[in-house]
Amino acid sequence: MVKLLISLIIGILAAMPVFAVDGAQLLAQIDKNMSPESYESYRKIINIEPSGSKKEYTYFTVKKGKDKIVGLFLAPASDKGRSTLRLGDNMWLYIPNVGKPVRITSLQSVVGGVFNNADILALDYAEEYNVEKVEEASGTEYLLLLKAKTKAIAYDRLKMWVNKSKLLPTKIECQTEANMLIKTLYFKDIKEFGEGITRPAVIETDSPLYKGYKSVMIFAKIKKRSFKDEVFTLTFMPNMESLLK
């Protein structure tokens, strides 16, 4: 009888591995795999029109901790020198020669296209979302259902498909509170960037709100680097170019 009971318990535990997954821990690990604690990166942001014509931006980013990120546009010439800063829910844009840094909001977009400021200046997912549920999407993927921690977050809900073996996202659907799909992010081309960083090098996005349009982020370089907190301040924004090495 005891043996039968033990077998039954083992059988039940073996049959439900998904429920053994700690969602919060899983999301923290995904964040860790997506980016180191403190790093610099270079990426291209491309907006592609239905006609196939493109508009491209080159963007240098540095990030520290869970909620500090600054970016600097290196190209095209019309946008060169513009910098962006995000500290938690606060975001600013600085345009040289035009004026002082101005506050921007997460739903605006400094580059146009499908990506908005929340996508371009993305923080760790665990910083903004709680895991409501972890499901087994397939033999190779988990499906995480995430809920925004506050109303200040750009998307109220995320559905995140995650590669089980690599613990990296493959697709994220961004939704409103009423479960309306705003956009889908596709994570592609897993690449080794060195220093143990292996993550998708390409993020594509499309949206039912922008039919036929597509935006792409391509990462060329992600490198661990430490920064002082003072780099992530409004006062430092006009001096962002000094961070380029």
Add this chain to the structure above:
Amino acid sequence: MKHLLAVAIILVLLPGFVFAEGEYDRELKELEKQIEKKPYTFGGYLEYRPILFGFDKGASLYKLRYYDHSLGDTLFQNNGAVWLEGSYTKGIATLFAATKSTYTDSSIESTGQTILYTGYLSLKPSPSLTLDFGKKTMKWGKGYAWNPAAFIDRPKDPDDPELALEGYVVAVADYIKSFPGNLKTFSFTPVILPEYSSSNINDDFGQTDALNIAAKAYFLFYDTDIDFTALAGGSKTPRYGFDFSRNIGTNLEVHGEFAYITHVKRIVIENNGATRQKTFDGINYLAGIRYLSPRDTTYIFEYYHQGTGITSEELKNYFSSVDKGYDAYVARHDLRLLSRAISLQKGGYAAFTPGTDYLYLRISQKEPFDILYFTPAITSIYNIHDRSFSVTPELLYTPITNLEFRLRAGLLVAGSKNSEFGEKPNNYRIELRMRYYF
């Protein structure tokens, strides 16, 4: 043949898979080239800006500006500009410079000039400390159309607030400190601004030669930007201010500015045409919002109270004086009243918005009708007291990277005779700006 067919079918059925590898190779190679750090930067733009002015020949400011010209109802003006900017970095030192060369040509004038907008040496011994010496624009304040607390900046043109402003020769330090907790950032910016007319150093800053001291303290406190600004007496009278800005939710920003200015001196024209100087302490303040709607429409709305401004009664007397001066010039070539009016312009009457209370509204729509990189906008400035206002529709289009077209039509609508916008020299102003950035 069968194998070939099978391969062809696979290629057709799985294009995403087959072409995914190396899909962005060109972009990656280009990106790798762009991230090579050079010690210098260079860039700028070329601009061509034709303008058609439609005159209001009965307006006081038309009479004041063109009293000795014989013009038609319209005037076509060609404008060209070259903006050049660059920097060179060695160690902790960077040299920045930006110049603007402009050329204006019309049937009444043909002029050209080159102005050094900024030119300064920046030393950055650490991310916490920056020292700048030279000509620099400080860009204080949080308002979009006006910045009453920006004591050491040239005033913005509320009709085109994003135009670059020429700097002043200054010595500035920026000390920054970050903290965990509710006070996230503190920075302190002391500024020394010399004004010496005999040496042509900042000679348009104020009225008295002096070494001016100003400072700004910035706090990011409870997710709110807060600045305290001050300018000690010198070339201008002492003044103190603060501003704030904060995001409320994902699509709404609120901001405000306040300035207290002591011992403002202004020459005003009385009802009887006589002038007198009045001295007073003035309070200027601004409150505004920036809102992004779910349809990608951006609304910027501001209320501006300019306690140091010119009252509607004073403006009315000024316009009457100009009209009388013009009549005297036409009748007897007597320039005395017009000369007085021209000299008073420096005392505030020439400002684009010289009055005391304004509303500002700008509505811009990102890419309507699925037209990419096209942003139409409309801007209105309303003088609350005399109920006159301007309306400026605008179309901005960047069809290809680095090439920008902006078509604006400034339409001035008068509330009544002697109202601010009713007495502007133009009934309308149509401007096409073409810029190529390099």
